[in-house]
Amino acid sequence: xxxxxxxxxxxxxxxxxxxxxxxxxxxxxxxxxxxxxxxxxxxxxxxxxxxxxxxxxxxxxxxxxxxxxxxxxxxxxxxxxxxxxxxxxxxxxxxxxxxxxxxxxxxxxxxxxxxxxxxxxxxxxxxxxxxxxxxxxxxxxxxxxxxxxxxxxxxxxxxxxxxxxxxxxxxxxxxxxxxxxxxxxxxxxxxxxxxxxxxxxxxxxxxxxxxxxxxxxxxxxxxxxxxxxxxxxxxxxxxxxxxxxxxxxxxxxxxxxxxxxxxxxxxxxxxxxxxxxxxxxxxxxxxxxxxxxxxxxxxxxxxxxxxxxxxxxxxxxxxxxxxxxxxxxxxxxxxxxxxxxxxxxxxxxxxxxxxxxxxxxxxxxxxxxxxxxxxxxxxxxxxxxxxxxxxxxxxxxxxxxxxxxxxxxxxxxxxxxxxxxxxxxxxxxxxxxxxxxxxxxxxxxxxxxxxxxxxxxxxxxxxxxxxxxxxxxxxxxxxxxxxxxxxxxxxxxxxxxxxxxxxxxxxxxxxxxxxxxxxxxxxxxxxxxxxxxxxxxxxxxxxxxxxxxxxxxxxxxxxxxxxxxxxxxxxxxxxxxxxxxxxxxxxxxxxxxxxxxxxxxxxxxxxxxxxxxxxxxxxxxxxxxxxxxxxxxxxxxxxxxxxxxxxxxxxxxxxxxxxxxxx
Numbered sequence: 071x072x073x074x075x076x077x078x079x080x081x082x083x084x085x086x087x088x089x090x091x092x093x094x095x096x097x098x099x100x101x102x103x104x105x106x107x108x109x110x111x112x113x114x115x116x117x118x119x120x121x122x123x124x125x126x127x128x129x130x131x132x133x134x135x136x137x138x139x140x141x142x143x144x145x146x147x148x149x150x151x152x153x154x155x156x157x158x159x160x161x162x163x164x165x166x167x168x169x170x171x172x173x174x175x176x177x178x179x180x181x182x183x184x185x186x187x188x189x190x191x192x193x194x195x196x197x198x199x200x201x202x203x204x205x206x207x208x209x210x211x212x213x214x215x216x217x218x219x220x221x222x223x224x225x226x227x228x229x230x231x232x233x234x235x236x237x238x239x240x241x242x243x244x245x246x247x248x249x250x251x252x253x254x255x256x257x258x259x260x261x262x263x264x265x266x267x268x269x270x271x272x273x274x275x276x277x278x279x280x281x282x283x284x285x286x287x288x289x290x291x292x293x294x295x296x297x298x299x300x301x302x303x304x305x306x307x308x309x310x311x312x313x314x315x316x317x318x319x320x321x322x323x324x325x326x327x328x329x330x331x332x333x334x335x336x337x338x339x340x341x342x343x344x345x346x347x348x349x350x351x352x353x354x355x356x357x358x359x360x361x362x363x364x365x366x367x368x369x370x371x372x373x374x375x376x377x378x379x380x381x382x383x384x385x386x387x388x389x390x391x392x393x394x395x396x397x398x399x400x401x402x403x404x405x406x407x408x409x410x411x412x413x414x415x416x417x418x419x420x421x422x423x424x425x426x427x428x429x430x431x432x433x434x435x436x437x438x439x440x441x442x443x444x445x446x447x448x449x450x451x452x453x454x455x456x457x458x459x460x461x462x463x464x465x466x467x468x469x470x471x472x473x474x475x476x477x478x479x480x481x482x483x484x485x486x487x488x489x490x491x492x493x494x495x496x497x498x499x500x501x502x503x504x505x506x507x508x509x510x511x512x513x514x515x516x517x518x519x520x521x522x523x524x525x526x527x528x529x530x531x532x533x534x535x536x537x538x539x540x541x542x543x544x545x546x547x548x549x550x551x552x553x554x555x556x557x558x559x560x561x562x563x564x565x566x567x568x569x570x571x572x573x574x575x576x577x578x579x580x581x582x583x584x585x586x587x588x589x590x591x592x593x594x595x596x597x598x599x600x601x602x603x604x605x606x607x608x609x610x611x612x613x614x615x616x617x618x619x620x621x622x623x624x625x626x627x628x629x630x631x632x633x634x635x636x637x638x639x640x641x642x643x644x645x646x647x648x649x650x651x652x653x654x655x656x657x658x659x660x661x662x663x664x665x666x667x668x669x670x671x672x673x674x675x676x677x678x679x680x681x682x683x684x685x686x687x688x689x690x691x692x693x694x695x696x697x698x699x700x701x702x703x704x705x706x707x708x709x710x711x712x713x714x715x716x717x718x719x720x721x722x723x724x725x726x727x728x729x730x731x732x733x
Contacts, residue, residue, distance in 0.1 A: 232589020252321025
């Protein structure tokens with residue numbers, strides 16, 4: 071028996087584990103395992119679930135046995151694994167953690183055992199008959215016809231001004247794919263946008279639509295994941311985590327609001343779902359539509375050099391011009407809760423006329439500063455060295471970086487004075503001002519605090535749609551995809567920081583928000599007003615955007631940036647470090663410069679991140695830059711090798727951020 075056992079063939083597999091090390095591990099098994107299956111293995115005397123990546127040669131060292139193969143069929147197929155390998159290499163991130171990012175939570179648990187069975191047979195000859203409630207405008211028809219005629223595998227940039235009805239065009243293209251029994255993936259930048267889009271699509275495609283994001287329970291996400299894998303459902307709407315859904319016979323990807331910076335993950339695997347979607351489409355040779363009313367400068371540049379195909383919709387559905395932006399100089403003015411007299415009077419008149427007004431301020435909470443008028447003490451977070459924000463509903467001071475909560479002191483902790491004061495305003499304070507001081511009955515606060523529970527967002531949107539008049543007060547959630555039919559006025563506050571930031575992405579982000587939030591108004595009447603309160607009325611960017619023409623703004627900015635050799639004509643990789651000691655960060659990043667002998671055109675820093683301190687740790691970065699993405703990645707590979715020789719690298723945490731958006 072022992073002799074027979076010795077003759078049994080052994081198979082050796084590279085297995086990835088969800089560890090923070092860029093390494094795979096070799097295990098043996100008595101039978102063949104399909105690449106992409108989950109396996110149970112022992113790692114450092116602990117049972118772990120890993121993924122069998124591929125068969126390999128017998129190693130020169132002793133290997134452990136795979137304890138159990140957990141799946142009847144692979145959870146990641148050949149195409150999925152190819153994208154996963156690319157992601158790991160491109161973002162310099164351990165492959166085990168890349169896989170873990172896109173594995174449903176339900177499949178990571180050892181108990182109870184989650185079984186993935188063989189993919190069932192689904193009728194792929196089913197015929198679909200979809201009925202559309204709206205008729206396409208001539209501009210929409212032109213865009214739809216242009217898209218379906220495109221035969222190349224280049225990404226399609228659907229550049230449609232706000233209110234032009236891009237979603238109607240998406241739906242027609244989606245119908246073509248489903249009728250061909252192909253699956254469709256639709257990405258949105260935030261969970262807040264999924265209910266409206268899913269509801270719209272379900273009205274057309276009925277039970278062929280599912281929604282996948284972190285707000286869905288783990289068990290439900292797994293059920294949706296299985297529906298994607300089997301082909302039972304064809305259309306999937308989701309956020310970043312949906313980009314690698316195993317959709318059977320995937321034939322189309324749509325990235326809505328492609329310009330939105332929320333597609334970039336800010337912790338863990340620092341990937342861009344938008345860029346991963348483009349790569350996935352490229353590997354599968356399927357069409358991808360990148361839609362936006364304010365396309366990213368990068369996408370517009372890719373169109374200019376012929377790497378993307380651009381399709382324009384330059385007219386609103388009801389043929390109304392986008393609202394003109396009225397620049398309102400607030401220098402020297404006495405503002406009431408951040409609002410000028412002009413803004414207040416225009417808001418009151420809009421409500422009196424039975425219409426909706428909107429106030430956009432990208433700051434939640436009641437007041438951003440709680441201070442002492444006697445000694446200038448300011449309430450700051452002990453962990454983050456940032457101002458605590460007053461939240462009136464919680465009766466607490468809250469840190470928006472680490473979410474620490476503190477009681478409100480009755481006296482100044484520094485001088486014991488009772489002359490405590492609130493400065494500035496957030497959405498809560500403006501909401502209270504409108505209700506109390508202006509006696510406006512219907513005030514709708516539209517921020518993450520007001521929509522944190524399941525169903526809150528849908529209920530809020532329903533209340534707004536049912537209201538005949540009132541004021542919506544909200545953060546950047548307002549800028550994305552929402553359509554309020556009676557909205558006739560938009561007042562924009564606190565957007566000047568985008569004009570003064572040193573980040574190469576701040577100006578673009580500010581323009582996106584301004585045009586997008588302005589585009590919510592006057593979609594039917596064409597009589598909308600937009601008031602932009604600013605202390606920089608003569609800034610050239612605002613002068614370019616005053617007419618609401620984003621494309622002209624983008625064209626001029628691209629011309630300027632080509633001469634300056636900055637984004638999108640240059641590429642960036644950031645090496646970020648975090649430590650309880652500021653000097654340790656500086657020393658670590660400075661040694662990278664000297665070890666690699668970087669010249670002054672190749673780097674910027676070391677410098678603090680915009681979030682300078684968080685949860686007790688200081689944050690710094692060294693930005694490496696190049697006009698060649700290939701050379702930039704080669705340089706980064708060399709830097710990673712050099713880091714292993716730097717003693718400080720073991721005394722702090724560091725990470726690589728490819729294509730960073732935060733500077």
